[in-house]
Amino acid sequence: MNYGFLKVAAATPKIQVGNCMYNADEIIKLIKEANDQKVSMIVFPELSITGYTCEDLFLQDSLLDMAKKALLKIVKETEDMEMVSIVGLPLVFNGVLYNVAAVVCKGEILGFVPKSIIPNYSEFYESRHFTSGVDIYGYVDPGDPGDEQEAWFSTNMLFKCTSMPEFVFGVEICEDLWAPMSPSIRLALAGATVIANLSASNETTGKMDYRKKLVSMQSAKCLCGYIYANAGEGESTTDVVFPGHNLIAENGRIIAESKRFEKGMIVSYLDLQKIANERRRIKSFATKDQDKYTTIEFDIDVSNITGFDRKIDSMPFVPKSGKDRDDRCEEIITIQAMGLKKRMEHTNCKCAVVGISGGLDSTLALLATANAFDRLGLDRKNIIAVTMPGFGTTDRTYTNAVSLINSIGATFKEISIVDGVTQHFKDINHDLDNHDVTYENGQARYRTLLLMDLANKYNGLVIGTGDLSELALGWATYNGDHMSMYGVNGGIPKTLIRHLVRFYADTCDDKGLSDVLKDVLDTPVSPELLPPEDGKISQKTEDLVGPYELHDFFLYYALRFGFSPEKVYFLACHAFAKPNEVKGSEAYDKEVILKWLKVFYRRFFAQQFKRSCLPDGPKVGSVAVSPRGDLRMPSDAVAKEWLDRLEKIDI
Template sequence: MKHGYIRVAAATPDVKVADPEFNREKICELIKEGIKNHAKIMVFPELCLTSYTCGDLFGQDALLHKAKKELKEILKVTKGHDMLVFLGMPWENLGKLYNTAVAVQDGKILGIVPKRNLPNYSEFYELRYFEPGNEIPVFTKWEGEDIPMGTNLIFACEDIPYLMVAAEVCEDAWVPNPPSIRHALAGATVIVNCSASDETTGKDIYRRSLIIGHSACLVCGYLYANAGEGESTQDLVFGGQNLITENGTLLAESKRFGNETVYGDMDLERINHERRRMTTFPPANRENYTVVSFHMKSEELNLKRYIDPRPFVPDNEAERSRRCEEIIAIQAMGLKKRLSHTGCRNAVLGISGGLDSTLALLITARAFDMLEIPRSQIHAVTMPCFGTTDRTYQNACQLTNELGAELTEVNIKEAVTIHFRDIGQNPDVHDVTYENSQARERTQILMDLANRLNGLVIGTGDMSELALGWATYNGDHMSMYGVNASVPKTLVRHLVRYYADTFEEGALKDVLLDVLDTPVSPELLPPKDGKIAQKTEDLVGPYELHDFFLYQILRFGYHPEKVYRMAVYAFKGQYEGEIILKWLKVFYQRFFSQQFKRSCMPDGPKVGSVSVSPRGDLRMPSDAVSRLWLEELDNL
């Protein structure tokens, strides 16, 4: 499918116990619905063609023969369609009965996967009726044809890269060594499970975590269809909990106690990238496996998949608070270790009244509290110059005082003016030299103060700025420890908000809220009517877009075209496609051209799955060119 997306479905049909004809009718209805909804894989529950709770009726030839007769009708419905269907039914072979998942496509049976692990404890008595499935495939007869039958089957699509499907049945997923492990190691990117798992108190929570966990550790998509209403309630109730997961993420889940079909759009490219990236995920080994090839037409989907426009920031408030506390702890612990290791009991940082320096000061205060060093030994330095506004200046001073740090003011206007005279810079020309001279003067003051105080200069710049190169080389680009180095701008805002929310009403809360309300700016150009004249996002683009680009490009290595498509979908109603394309081009241009700044960035703690540290996640040559990526965008 285009950009690696494929729509899948997990369906629970209405069933009647031991009535294959009725069950077939309901299964066919859902198959037709799946085709209409552009699903390419659809999975049904365990033994759904007969019903799971037939008990000793599985020993009746009439039931088994009727099931095969109704299977022929299902094959007719799939004729002419390329959707791959897995349905559960009993299958007799060489005088034994097996509990199987039958793979069907375009009017044909591609293969039959028998259940390997048969539960015979508590409410389960499957060994009474069924034989454990064979691993190495053999052939079974169907309408004069030889059909491969065994757990070690991989259904590989010749037309869609990375689409390799394998199956297991219910209990197979619950055992210590499930077949899905072998399947994933043999190259299967999608695992399907035809299941009949009855409901007991709390079982849904375990079932959900089990399936999500399988998809995470196996780096795969996992499609789980469970039996529901209609099975015998003589002793058991089935809730029809269907699950679609991908690499540890729940894409879709049905409501329990009501037969539903859920759809989800899996990202095969994401799965493949993760496996390729992880050096501990071994190359595919298909020894003792039979590969069954099939064809499937590729098509572009109108995505049903949720694409988070803010991938660094959880939507859920409780999860966001937990994540904020965790990140703050990581940042503070990193700084605590560096202070302890160097023996520094003083810290120096520039405080501007902006978001980044505010967060850096808050983190430094926490690290000092951990080390039981007085906050008065944190030296926050405000260095007003040509672009400083009263609002940011007052916020910087008040924040420092409220936190109990030592406030130092060094007005750098005179020093920068003298520097302009020395280098022949016209102060009326507001070019890059005009701006960067201020940034470098500030860094020089911080470094020299740190020397005098035997302290550590704390860097304030964030990961978004580093990705775009929005920092003055050897200016704010440099420090002795950068606490925000792997925190993106969109997350900086939420971390400061979290701090504000944790404080009771008071001056500190008020100043943090005002910092949050202040436009992002380096304040290197003179203000207009006392207000900030230089707004960063007007110059380099919205940070929420750049953070989205940064995450998708570095975390998953997606094509520029796919990143653009995802952004258009994620920011629908907020940004037009032309605007997204404009800033995506800017991102690629700046990301490649500014690598030299990241190649020598200071130490700083990694807090998330993405980092631009040259000693960690991003070993990128400084002289790489962006032509390949930009040309792909030009061809959109």
């Protein structure tokens, strides 16, 4: 299976201006190199067969005739290759000269796409030689003696792969991208999932960043893969220099980029299944005008992935660079605080009640609450921070909870649940030595009862501490820690919570608070509902439900893009093949990944009833499980189809 991945390339040959046969040979070399790498589609720069900087040589019959012969040579020498090649050349059609892209596949010219927008400003004087191809169409004879093949000539053309329905591409040329109404917009709306751009964009100071933003944004707007091939070395430097700056983008993200002023090729995988799923999900992207486009079908072998080397981030919720992480953390804490601020203003509450366990989630909830109080101009003493030690509480978590509350400046309140829960177990005739689910959940519900009643007493709101990862797995006691009056952490996955707390520890300018936060980060994740062993935590969450870094990965790709279990497994195996030292993720064997992926799907389906009645809370990222927003899922849906697919995986 290829899981919707398509291997593509953008290439810049070293050319000689006006030497078409030499340029064709250089193009063929790169096509063969791409073919050896199992590339399915390669894009070359604008007018790559002749060179973009031929100027008035474009008016010479000799150049135009040789350009066609060079194209036919490329067609002939690549006829045994399972790939699409797109090259640029000048072409006369009905007595008019056009700047065109020739689409070549397996010994056939599938079509000629003329440039729509002809620049005529600053250093560009294309209208001296070329005419816009808008509304021009018909058949072109490529001119091979004895060959009666004709190729369609039009800007309104889509190319569709019969063996991979998601692979539909369109072509635009250089300035077409820079125009307010780019052809790629209409091509995408008509069904193109990939846009090829043959470009000759010269370099000036600051232009590289602008070009990257333009390509990135166009791929985002069009929900497409975008392959941008730029002219480079060999072009005339009479007045300008071309950088050979090639880019491959997908849905707003640059996934491959060449170094400037170097010839050669960049290669990457586009995830066309992701693109198709995004278009299906985002209803504002409405396909239209398909009937105005001629669809040219072709067939190449894209059945298998070989040498899959696309970087798959093991922690998709966590930004890569330190600066981006810091910015994201500050942004998220602000979103949490602003959400709570509005709720407190609306309810006219001057008090908040937070249960503090000494763990990550309650720590972040308290930090967000303090931030909201600062924005409201309220005294932090109006935050009633309650620690409720029970049968499983350890000295470490208790000490951290107390220190954290005091460092924040909240009102400290301690209520042991031991006597109350013991009496409750007597009331329901439950053996205190029977450490089953009743034993665990009884403690969680009793704690929630205390928090709710304290909120009534102080006219305050109970602030929820449960996070997105726990909600996805249902790792919460129904009507226990599952319930609150406002859940500030409900949109944040566990892997990101760690970085949020770390960010606060590094930026708070309070050594005492920083030390406490760092110790909280080093504490194993645990509900602490079972008695300690030798004073240490005996119940570690990740031993029971699996590593959160795996579950967050599964959650991201299963919910954000709707991928099949097989594809989620495939991606996870690549993402976790090696540890990510920057973000702190581990490496996992395929057997381990498959084991926990089955657990994820079982729990995700079985625990939907808890998510169906979640308290309010702010959405933070692109994945959320609120029944009022992102996840409208029946509580009694079954996981059989998903689990059956996983059972068929051969490790």
